[in-house]
């Protein structure tokens with residue numbers, strides 16, 4: 001069966017999908033974390049793989065950048081390929097001043113400036129939130145992290161921005177004042193699609209940079225810290 005953006009057969013995807021933004025990260029996770037991973041789709045270079053992790057079937061697929069892109073892939077996976085749970089594994093810019101590069105944020109809410117979400121439920125301000133079971137399982141798994149990587153794991157609100165470069169300082173200051181931890185570009189769209197399709201979703205993101213302080217990370221260090229979010233996502237799938 002093929003949808004406009006995914007060319008795979010029924011049963012090619014596992015019910016659980018990890019979803020990084022970058023398709024090359026999906027490839028790396030498939031090759032280094034999953035066992036017996038095979039490529040199941042590559043339309044537009046958006047690579048998707050299915051394998052196993054500790055005996056459980058798991059898929060990993062890129063989402064691309066932004067709410068429109070992740071909404072397309074999440075809708076097709078949930079609606080046509082039997083997917084039940086998607087965990088976005090992404091990077092975020094730290095907004096709250098106590099965050100450091102290498103910390104992880106479990107997105108317990110996602111504010112957004114997206115017009116797509118503003119129009120979702122006419123007359124109401126829809127609140128984009130993850131599946132409670134996945135979020136609490138990821139948070140519980142974080143308490144047992146023994147990788148020695150050192151970054152803290154926070155649970156709190158993300159800001160899913162429609163813009164990477166147009167950073168509207170007043171809005172961002174207001175979001176921080178209201179408890180927002182970090183900015184990325186997809187979680188709110190993923191949560192809204194999961195709600196609409198009656199499926200489950202979560203975003204677990206590594207802090208790759210800070211909006212309030214310049215801080216550099218080597219590419220290798222960035223990938224190592226990113227892998228902590230992958231481990232938390234896999235633990236959440238196993239335990240939720």
Ligand SMILES: O=P(O)(O)O[C@H]1O[C@H](CO)[C@@H](O)[C@H]1O
Nearest residue numbers: 021022065090091184185186
């Ligand atoms: O690293 P990913 O998962 O792509 O996430 C972040 O990085 C991209 C911007 O550089 C946006 O997609 C943003 O959400």
Ligand SMILES: O=c1cc[nH]c(=O)[nH]1
Nearest residue numbers: 091092093183184185
């Ligand atoms: O969307 C994003 C992701 C990482 N860092 C940012 O500043 N923005």
